[in-house]
Amino acid sequence: GAGVSQSPRYKVAKRGQDVALRCDPISGHVSLFWYQQALGQGPEFLTYFQNEAQLDKSGLPSDRFFAERPEGSVSTLKIQRTQQEDSAVYLCASSLSGLRGRRNQHFGDGTRLSIL
Amino acid sequence: TQLLEQSPQFLSIQEGENLTVYCNSSSVFSSLQWYRQEPGEGPVLLVTVVTGGEVKKLKRLTFQFGDARKDSSLHITAAQPGDTGLYLCAGHHNDYKLSFGAGTTVTVRA
Numbered sequence: 001g002a003g004v005s006q007s008p009r010y011k012v013a014k015r016g017q018d019v020a021l022r023c024d025p026i027s028g029h030v031s032l033f034w035y036q037q038a039l040g041q042g043p044e045f046l047t048y049f050q051n052e053a054q055l056d057k058s059g060l061p062s063d064r065f066f067a068e069r070p071e072g073s074v075s076t077l078k079i080q081r082t083q084q085e086d087s088a089v090y091l092c093a094s095s096l097s098g099l100r101g102r103r104n105q106h107f108g109d110g111t112r113l114s115i116l
Numbered sequence: 117t118q119l120l121e122q123s124p125q126f127l128s129i130q131e132g133e134n135l136t137v138y139c140n141s142s143s144v145f146s147s148l149q150w151y152r153q154e155p156g157e158g159p160v161l162l163v164t165v166v167t168g169g170e171v172k173k174l175k176r177l178t179f180q181f182g183d184a185r186k187d188s189s190l191h192i193t194a195a196q197p198g199d200t201g202l203y204l205c206a207g208h209h210n211d212y213k214l215s216f217g218a219g220t221t222v223t224v225r226a
Contacts, residue, residue, distance in 0.1 A: 042216030107158030
């Protein structure tokens with residue numbers, strides 16, 4: 001498809017398990033972002049990639065969260081030893097460039113993560 | 117912690133009525149965006165405002181950016197059920213980082 005694709009759409013895990021969330025950005029988009037959206041809140045920035053380089057990971061809540069984009073396209077957000085407070089919708093977005101005028105972010109439909 | 121405060125949190129109106137949603141911050145943003153998000157989907161960009169005092173119109177939606185670039189409003193004229201959704205404002209701190217408000221849930225009853 002032409003949009004940002006995220007998988008799985010829903011993920012249920014037991015507390016303590018590791019999970020991996022996948023994002024396929026729009027082809028050719030240089031920038032990729034991960035956000036966390038808790039129930040009733042707006043998205044909160046987690047991390048930013050420009051091609052394969054992770055330029056900003058200031059929003060990652062703890063060292064249990066790890067993101068990668070090894071070939072500058074598909075990205076994976078991994079959460080180790082999940083906790084109940086990790087339950088949220090995880091949104092991925094991509095943009096053509098990080099530069100002004102070409103920085104509109106296109107969002108995927110998210111992965112809803114529920115930790116039991 | 118959301119740097120942008122949106123009000124009201126919830127808004128329920130009858131079809132045909134007008135509504136205004138507000139977005140306020142103590143920070144100055146280089147640009148501000150409005151998104152609409154429907155259940156189970158990602159946010160979709162409606163508009164970007166860049167210049168203080170700027171007004172943009174998108175059919176029945178009017179967006180205004182405050183003179184000091186700290187606040188914005190979204191006005192919908194003659195709302196329709198299809199306008200129902202979560203309206204989010206978001207500000208750019210730099211070339212890439214967006215900060216979102218908590219959103220206003222708008223329900224338009226037929």
